[in-house]
Amino acid sequence: MLNRRGLLKLASAIIGGAITAAMAVPAVRYLVFPVRERIVGGTTGPLAVADLHDLPDGTPVRVPVRAPDQRDAWSRSPLVTLGAVWLLRKGDTVTALSATCPHLGCSVDFDAGAGQYRCPCHTSSFALDGARSTGPAKRGMDPISVKLDGTRVLVEFRRFTLDIAARVAV
Amino acid sequence: MRRALDWLDERTGYRSALGHALDEPVIGGASWLYVFGSVLTFILVLQIVTGILLAMYYSASASDAWASVAYIQDRVPFGWFVRGLHAHGASAMVIVAGLHLMQVATYGAYRRPREVTWLIGVLLLGLILAFALTGYLLPWDQKGYWATKVATGIMGSSPVIGGALQQFVQGGNEYGNLTLTRFFALHVFVLPALVIVGVVAHIALFRRHAVTPRWGRDETWLAARTTPFWPTQATYDIAAMGAAFAVLAAITISTGGVGLEAPADPGSGFDARPEWYFLPLFQMLKYFHGPMETFAALGVPAIVGGVLLSLPFVDRSPDRSPWRRTPYLGALCCIVLGAGALIYLARADDAADRALAARVEQAGVQARLARKLAADGVPPQGGMAVFENRGYAAQRLFVQHCVSCHGAPSALMPELADEARLLEPAARSAPDLDAGYGSRAWLRGFLANPDAPEYMGRVKKVQALGENRMPPAGLAGAELDAVVEWLYAQTGARDAKPELVAQGYTLIEEGKCTDCHMVDGETPDIAPNLGERGSREYLESFIARPDRLRHFGKANEMPVFHGKLSEEEIRALAGFVHSLSSMPAATGKVVAKP
Ligand code: FES
Numbered sequence: 177m178l179n180r181r182g183l184l185k186l187a188s189a190i191i192g193g194a195i196t197a198a199m200a201v202p203a204v205r206y207l208v209f210p211v212r213e214r215i216v217g218g219t220t221g222p223l224a225v226a227d228l229h230d231l232p233d234g235t236p237v238r239v240p241v242r243a244p245d246q247r248d249a250w251s252r253s254p255l256v257t258l259g260a261v262w263l264l265r266k267g268d269t270v271t272a273l274s275a276t277c278p279h280l281g282c283s284v285d286f287d288a289g290a291g292q293y294r295c296p297c298h299t300s301s302f303a304l305d306g307a308r309s310t311g312p313a314k315r316g317m318d319p320i321s322v323k324l325d326g327t328r329v330l331v332e333f334r335r336f337t338l339d340i341a342a343r344v345a346v
Numbered sequence: 347m348r349r350a351l352d353w354l355d356e357r358t359g360y361r362s363a364l365g366h367a368l369d370e371p372v373i374g375g376a377s378w379l380y381v382f383g384s385v386l387t388f389i390l391v392l393q394i395v396t397g398i399l400l401a402m403y404y405s406a407s408a409s410d411a412w413a414s415v416a417y418i419q420d421r422v423p424f425g426w427f428v429r430g431l432h433a434h435g436a437s438a439m440v441i442v443a444g445l446h447l448m449q450v451a452t453y454g455a456y457r458r459p460r461e462v463t464w465l466i467g468v469l470l471l472g473l474i475l476a477f478a479l480t481g482y483l484l485p486w487d488q489k490g491y492w493a494t495k496v497a498t499g500i501m502g503s504s505p506v507i508g509g510a511l512q513q514f515v516q517g518g519n520e521y522g523n524l525t526l527t528r529f530f531a532l533h534v535f536v537l538p539a540l541v542i543v544g545v546v547a548h549i550a551l552f553r554r555h556a557v558t559p560r561w562g563r564d565e566t567w568l569a570a571r572t573t574p575f576w577p578t579q580a581t582y583d584i585a586a587m588g589a590a591f592a593v594l595a596a597i598t599i600s601t602g603g604v605g606l607e608a609p610a611d612p613g614s615g616f617d618a619r620p621e622w623y624f625l626p627l628f629q630m631l632k633y634f635h636g637p638m639e640t641f642a643a644l645g646v647p648a649i650v651g652g653v654l655l656s657l658p659f660v661d662r663s664p665d666r667s668p669w670r671r672t673p674y675l676g677a678l679c680c681i682v683l684g685a686g687a688l689i690y691l692a693r694a695d696d697a698a699d700r701a702l703a704a705r706v707e708q709a710g711v712q713a714r715l716a717r718k719l720a721a722d723g724v725p726p727q728g729g730m731a732v733f734e735n736r737g738y739a740a741q742r743l744f745v746q747h748c749v750s751c752h753g754a755p756s757a758l759m760p761e762l763a764d765e766a767r768l769l770e771p772a773a774r775s776a777p778d779l780d781a782g783y784g785s786r787a788w789l790r791g792f793l794a795n796p797d798a799p800e801y802m803g804r805v806k807k808v809q810a811l812g813e814n815r816m817p818p819a820g821l822a823g824a825e826l827d828a829v830v831e832w833l834y835a836q837t838g839a840r841d842a843k844p845e846l847v848a849q850g851y852t853l854i855e856e857g858k859c860t861d862c863h864m865v866d867g868e869t870p871d872i873a874p875n876l877g878e879r880g881s882r883e884y885l886e887s888f889i890a891r892p893d894r895l896r897h898f899g900k901a902n903e904m905p906v907f908h909g910k911l912s913e914e915e916i917r918a919l920a921g922f923v924h925s926l927s928s929m930p931a932a933t934g935k936v937v938a939k940p
Contacts, residue, residue, distance in 0.1 A: 181577055184577035184578065184580075184581040185577055187581055187584075187585070188577070188580060188581050188584045191584050191585060191587070191588040192584055194588065195587065195588060195591050198591070198595060199392075199395065202423075202424035202427050202428065203395070203399060203424075203428070205423045206399055206402075206422055206423055206424045206425060206428055207399070207402065209422050209423055247723045249403075249414070249417055250410070250413035250414050250416065250417035250421075250720065250723065250724055251410065251413060251723055251724050251725070251726060252722065252723025252724065253725070253726045254726075
């Protein structure tokens with residue numbers, strides 16, 4: 177049997193609990209909304225980054241990748257820089273490597289003297305084809321697929337999960 | 347569990363603190379009239395929680411604020427609910443604060459020794475109003491923008507320091523980014539800090555002096571009925587909080603949250619109305635003009651504040667019974683009734699104003715349209731740029747400048763259909779511009795019968811050319827196909843077939859067309875140039891100066907838009923006309939049979 181005190185305690189607990197629950201459910205849905213949602217994104221498909229004639233033969237060139245149109249939550253902006261790639265021309269073929277270090281995401285430089293890519297952060301280094309030579313990176317630099325449209329060089333820009341040996345696109 | 351709590355209690359003494367909070371004696375016993383303070387504290391907590399949630403998505407910049415609020419409202423799950431609770435919660439604060447004040451005043455609870463508790467309470471009421479004033483602007487929509495302009499304008503009209511004060515508050519000479527960042531900083535940092543300090547002091551002083559029981563009871567009567575706060579009064583308080591929350595949630599759900607007007611447009615007119623609790627001031631400004639305006643806007647609130655603050659010092663009657671304190675309570679009642687009457691008058695004025703209702707309706711249409719267009723993302727120029735989405739701005743220009751002669755195309759967005767219908771002429775005086783304009787089918791129809799009404803039939807200057815006007819092309823079969831294809835390719839169409847285009851070119855060069863029309867260069871006479879005819883660039887040039895030799899020259903009847911519309915507007919308009927060709931013809935009326 178509940179006495180008066182117990183009854184009041186129960187009523188208070190029920191009302192308090194109901195208010196908390198009524199707020200907690202919407203609040204949690206509201207807060208976790210960005211998880212697994214494409215908040216930032218835009219045009220998918222190949223993006224033009226350079227002209228074949230502007231690329232020296234055999235020396236990598238770093239070019240920014242710009243999306244013509246990007247959504248970012250509520251806004252839509254033209255010409256947003258997404259990142260950068262290293263382009264390497266050999267004759268009429270071009271290959272591309274993501275400039276994002278596969279270790280923890282710093283921006284990889286090219287050391288022309290050594291003919292090697294070097295990350296300025298934790299001294300990972302990579303061969304001209306992107307293969308890992310030294311340092312903490314768990315895999316080589318990430319290749320980016322390239323298309324040629326006449327002399328226009330287009331890349332399919334991607335990001336990959338950092339600091340794992342496998343190459344998993346995100 | 348028990349041991350863990352013992353451990354905690356040993357180090358913090360939380361049990362005795364909790365006991366201290368719950369065992370407070372309620373002199374004379376619990377009462378439903380004592381719940382208002384607790385309910386206010388509860389709503390304050392709710393405002394803090396919903397405010398933090400809103401800040402997770404809100405962006406305080408002139409270009410992003412509206413877009414981010416529209417995103418909360420229409421995109422984030424329960425965003426409308428959180429925002430609605432926050433906005434209606436502000437109204438609830440004012441109402442409950444009013445009830446709290448009335449209860450305290452009726453019981454004479456502001457009297458010695460509780461004067462400071464009362465003073466802090468009055469200041470807290472002022473802070474609640476400051477919250478409302480700063481929060482109203484943050485969505486940067488038409489309503490907040492224009493209503494707050496009035497408020498800062500009043501500030502600017504105050505004597506001596508007015509101008510400087512206004513610039514300080516709005517962050518410069520005009521409304522912009524700094525206005526929002528300032529209002530945001532006030533709303534989420536400064537005012538909450540002040541309110542929390544005030545509430546803590548208010549409650550501490552209340553605990554020091556305890557509750558003021560009903561008047562006319564003697565000590566022994568009260569002592570016999572005194573109970574601890576927990577559980578009876580606490581349960582009353584919690585039940586009242588539950589009721590307040592239920593009402594707030596029900597209002598929020600039934601209204602779908604709180605409205606969001608179209609983005610702030612400094613170039614538009616808008617019937618700005620403040621929140622209901624500022625309507626008394628708003629209404630007074632209608633009655634007081636000239637130097638009296640400052641008195642009404644700043645003097646009256648100052649007097650009301652002064653009356654409230656001085657109450658504990660002037661009311662020194664020996665008895666707490668309300669009947670013995672009629673002058674003081676009467677003054678309070680006059681303030682409340684006066685404010686109520688002014689609110690009623692403001693509402694009644696608006697309700698009687700038909701023109702206002704129409705403008706409000708129109709503003710609602712704009713607001714819904716803006717929010718619909720915002721689903722495509724708001725361009726970086728800011729909220730207003732949302733109207734460029736989906737070609738809305740271009741279509742609107744078309745409705746305003748083209749429909750009265752060319753008629754309304756069937757391809758307009760539904761939001762423009764009403765306006766277009768109003769402007770649709772009884773008799774069109776120019777070629778139809780509808781879905782399919784410039785397409786292969788349209789070109790075939792034109793070549794077969796240029797004098798059909800939907801083509802040049804209604805153009806008086808062309809018809810007046812008599813013999814000199816264009817005859818039907820008299821082409822058929824493969825020849826017609828080829829000429830149509832060449833003309834179609836001139837519009838910049840990507841799907842034109844190259845071999846046919848080449849054949850068409852030969853036919854045009856060798857046939858009768860070039861007797862009057864030129865392909866390259868400028869046709870010296872009345873016949874438009876055919877090279878790139880119907881392309882975007884051609885349409886831009888045509889809309890700007892249709893009387894150019896490249897276009898109709900002397901036979902031109904269309905108004906010149908160069909100088910009347912900006913280059914950007916002409917470009918947008920040309921873009922829309924150009925896009926008609928690839929829209930499926932809805933009626934089949936315009937596109938004649940081949
Ligand atoms: S991020 Fe490049 S080596 Fe660590």
